[in-house]
Amino acid sequence: MGIGEFLCRDDTERRRITELGRSIRPGAPFMLALFMVAGLAGTPAYGWLPLLPPALAFAAYGVMWVINPPRRERPELLVASALVFAEAMMTTSLAIARGPRGYGLVILTMPVLLAALVFPKRVVIASMAIGAATMSAVLLTTDIGEVRHTPPVAFVSIFVLCSLAVTAYVIRGLDDASRRSAFLDELTGALNRAALTPKLAELSYRASLTNEPVAVIVADIDHFKDINDARGHAHGDAVLREIVRRLNMCSGAEPIYRLGGDEFVVLLPGLNAAAAYDLAVGMCHAIATAPVDGTTVTMSFGVAASLMRGPFDFDACFARADAALYAAKREGRDRVHVAPHDAQGVPQDAQAVRDRADRAASGPAGQGHPSAGQGHPSADQQTVTDELEREFTIDMNRRLMLLSLPLVLGATIVIVASAPWFGWHTLIGPAVGAIPYYLLSWDAHRFRRPSRALFAGWAIFQTAIAAGFVAAYGAPLFALPLFVLLVPGGCAVFRSRRTTALGVGYTALLMTAVSFGLQAHRVLDNPAVLLFPLALLCEAAYVGAAVGRSAVAFRGAGIVDELTGLLNRTALGTRLIELESQATDTPRRVAIVLADLDRFKQLNDSHGHSCGDEVLRAVSDRIHGSLRSFDSAYRLGGEEFLLLLPDADLRAARQVAERLRVAVGSQPCGEQTVSISLGVAVTAPGKPFDYTDIFGRADKALYNAKRAGRDRVWVDEGSLPAVAPADHSGDRRAVTHSA
Secondary structure, eight states: OOHHHHHOOSHHHHHHHHHHHHHHGGGHHHHHHHHHHHHHHTHHHHOSGGGHHHHHHHHHHHHHHHHOGGGSSSHHHHHHHHHHHHHHHHHHHHHHOOSOOGGGGGGGHHHHHHHHHHSOHHHHHHHHHHHHHHHHHHHHHHOHHHHHHOTHHHHHHHHHHHHHHHHHHHHHHHHHHHHHHHHBOTTTOOBOHHHHHHHHHHHHHHHHHHOOOEEEEEEEETTHHHHHHHHHHHHHHHHHHHHHHHHHHHHTTSOEEEEETTEEEEEEETOOHHHHHHHHHHHHHHHHHSOBTTBOOOEEEEEEEOOTTSOOOHHHHHHHHHHHHHHHHHTTSSSEEEOGGGOTTOOSOHHHHHHHHHHHHTSOTTTTSOOOOOOOOOHHHHHHHHHHHHHHHHHHHHHHHHHHHHHHHHHHHHHHHHHHHHOGGGGHHHHHHHHHHHHHHHTGGGSSSHHHHHHHHHHHHHHHHHHHHHHSSSOOGGGGGGGGTTHHHHHHHOOOHHHHHHHHHHHHHHHHHHHHHHHHHHHHHOTHHHHHHHHHHHHHHHHHHHHHHHHHHHHHHTTBOTTTOOBOHHHHHHHHHHHHHHHTTSOOOEEEEEEEETTHHHHHHHHOHHHHHHHHHHHHHHHHHHSOTTOEEEEEETTEEEEEEETOOHHHHHHHHHHHHHHHHHSOBTTBOOOEEEEEEEOOTTSOOOHHHHHHHHHHHHHHHHHTTSSSEEEOGGGSOTTSOOOOOSOTTSOEEOO
């Protein structure tokens, strides 16, 4: 295995290295500057010469900043080279310094901590081993007398290095999980529109380097609307999941992207249209080979490719593939068509495809590109976001609690091993402080604001560690980095910048008080004794906060539908958990309105996906305008929407549904006249909220509205007052009830 493969084995790891490297890149000069200032303050004790190697590392970072690794083809090589060079320069600095080196070993932790945040586990383990070996080598070759006199100087520093590296790797794991949730379609497991954007940027850059073509396959399930209408959304969801499974089996390493509803796209770097046609034919056959849960399903495909030795223009390729797809639809479905420009002998009705391509090209430029939604967030979206942040805090704390057990055990072993030099009673303070820390941490989920409980536990534990220092015989200032062990995880958990700053400031105050309280004269003679641990504290805080912000940002992205700006299924799941937990204490009335655009499939087939996307965005804006201030709206997929109306009775729910029906049908949506059918269901007074039951009733009411002629509101029979007869009268725009 070469060094390149060891650092990064695939594009997924490379993308993660690039993204995480980009997130910490702005703060790296500040962190290097802190260590340089600490070294400058230590010149009376260490001399001026040790400043030269870190200055070279700082200059090398400046060169890397100009080169900009995220824009390079192999960014991991540049990042790894910079970290290895920094470790080498800092090791050289310690080797040529005069005086005791034990207080300066902390500087060797900085590159290892950054490596743990960016690289995969195998690289993290290797960097920890190299860092520990380097620390040992520095002490054994330059300061063996200090090691013989005080052995804890060596093993405390190695323990801190390994603990911080493991903590950084663990909190990085939650960021990875957040990225997956933001980029995956929850229903099918396919990648979503949000994942498509960075992929397009990557392919565009790679195509410019390799001059290879990129093929685009656009696929659409035939008559999917009929499947949904005949057998309901649950069966339609099962069909979508099975379709994605079969497409993935055919596509190999290339992922499937779900654009929405039953529309999918596949990007094939390095393939021309002919090769992509063969792959699409295999997909078409795989879908039609066997029924899905008793339903025969087929798909139509459109194929296009960029030019060899030409730029990859996704907008143009998508428009041509989309045109070919609708040519396949017109020719009878269950087939593959290639855009005329790419045909090269593939049999098809070229004239029909040209007509469709001309019509697509005549539209506004770039409309074929799946673009971000322009909708405005609902009032309830902030509530859901707050709930997700609370969930993030609890989830991150749960992970860190699992990690903190071995860390605390390791710290206990380190303190016990140091007892012959500093006394056994140093264990009393941390042992006492650990009790409230663990009690508050384990029960943090019981608090409405768990971060406050976690901060209180953290502050108590840090104070207890300070008490242990004060109680020690002598002055173990080389162990000040023990204060930093909780900092990366704490700063990742605390979502408030004020809380983070308060926690870091309190820890810095404790470290300063302990240092001056134990040996003020040593700190004044060599300020680096305190400044090096403080610099490590700032680095750990920055790393933790950067990962925490990134994870929450991706979770936030993961709750919003990329096309419409409405909340998605992930956000719905979170909101349902909240409502169902409330229902066990105080039952509240909740209404559900299911909405479905009428004949949207025909509109898509006639005018193309770009026109359909424009309609969906316009309808989403009108949904926002029809809601009450505390209601929320979700896009379930395709043209299907769900409105969740807490504390709404039947009258209020019907008003919202009718207001939306009128808003959609009164004016064109994206220059198209559309209508919408809606089904309404409400929980019975005094009964707990049961989502499965109420959704089933609303779904049945929706399809009653469809069968009755569409463009109407239909209320579920179980939601009607017992004394009210079912009302079937009125014209096609009347509010109707189910029988």
